[in-house]
Amino acid sequence: xxxxxxxxxxxxxxxxxxxxxxxxxxxxxxxxxxxxxxxxxxxxxxxxxxxxxxxxxxxxxxxxxxxxxxxxxxxxxxxxxxxxxxxxxxxxxxxxxxxxxxxxxxxxxxxxxxxxxxxxxxxxxxxxxxxxxxxxxxxxxxxxxxxxxxxxxxxxxxxxxxxxxxxxxxx
Numbered sequence: 001x002x003x004x005x006x007x008x009x010x011x012x013x014x015x016x017x018x019x020x021x022x023x024x025x026x027x028x029x030x031x032x033x034x035x036x037x038x039x040x041x042x043x044x045x046x047x048x049x050x051x052x053x054x055x056x057x058x059x060x061x062x063x064x065x066x067x068x069x070x071x072x073x074x075x076x077x078x079x080x081x082x083x084x085x086x087x088x089x090x091x092x093x094x095x096x097x098x099x100x101x102x103x104x105x106x107x108x109x110x111x112x113x114x115x116x117x118x119x120x121x122x123x124x125x126x127x128x129x130x131x132x133x134x135x136x137x138x139x140x141x142x143x144x145x146x147x148x149x150x151x152x153x154x155x156x157x158x159x160x161x162x163x164x165x166x167x168x169x170x171x
Contacts, residue, residue, distance in 0.1 A: 003171050004031035005097070006059060007068040008084060008107070009052055014072035015044035016153045017101045021068055024160035030167060032068070035059050037081065045072045056083050061090035065171045066097025068163070069104035071122065076103070079110035089113060092146065097170070099148040099163050101155070105129050108147070118144040120151050 005025060007018060022032045036042060036052030043049060061067075067088060069075060078084045088111035091098050100108055105121035106128065108114055115133030120142045130136050140155040141148065141162045148166060150159035 002063060002065050003029065003167075004033055004064055005066045005068055005167075006033050006035055006061075006064045006087070006091075007070065008056070008074070008078055009034050009036045009042050009050045009070075010074040010078050011042050012072050012077075013042065013044050013050065013070050013074040014102055014153065015046045015048040016156060017070035017072065017104065018044070018050060018068075019048065020153075020156045021070075021099070021101075021160045021163060025068075025163065025167070028164045028168070030065070030164075030171075033059075033064070037078075056081065056087075059083075059087060061087050061094065061096070064091070064096070065167060066099065066163070067091040069098070069100035069107045071100075071102030071104040073103070075100075075106040079106050085111045095146050095170075097146055097148065097163065097166055099159070101150040101159055102152050105134075105149065108132075109134075113147075117147055118142050119147065119149045121149055122151060
């Protein structure tokens with residue numbers, strides 16, 4: 001199986017929630033491809049730039065071992081893109097990692113993959129997660145099968161550790 005993950009980027013992504021897991025996963029021997037709707041430089045919530053490696057339109061879930069969905073306001077925009085939702089569903093249905101943090105949960109909500117699954121995320125989207133059928137847990141990291149979720153940047157260390165543990169077992 002491939003040892004490369006996919007992550008989404010668009011303007012106002014949460015800088016740390018993309019870069020901390022990306023660097024931690026690379027340190028553990030996994031690659032990370034960044035996909036955007038355009039091949040331009042996007043600006044994070046705190047101004048950190050990210051330039052996609054690839055266009056969302058050309059991504060195939062079979063080329064990756066998992067998906068990371070950072071938070072910020074980016075997920076609210078990208079959840080309206082049918083390609084983002086179909087990719088998220090494909091990763092989930094293939095049993096591959098779907099990891100999301102903070103407001104990143106908006107994308108799995110719109111992909112309709114949360115019913116009956118234990119999840120966490122930003123307190124600001126707790127109701128959204130529950131209304132989508134997720135079972136809210138207030139914990140730094142929640143692992144439910146191939147779904148791994150965390151609340152905020154404060155939880156990045158256990159979030160990244162859980163991702164590495166999952167991928168080490170499954171790839």
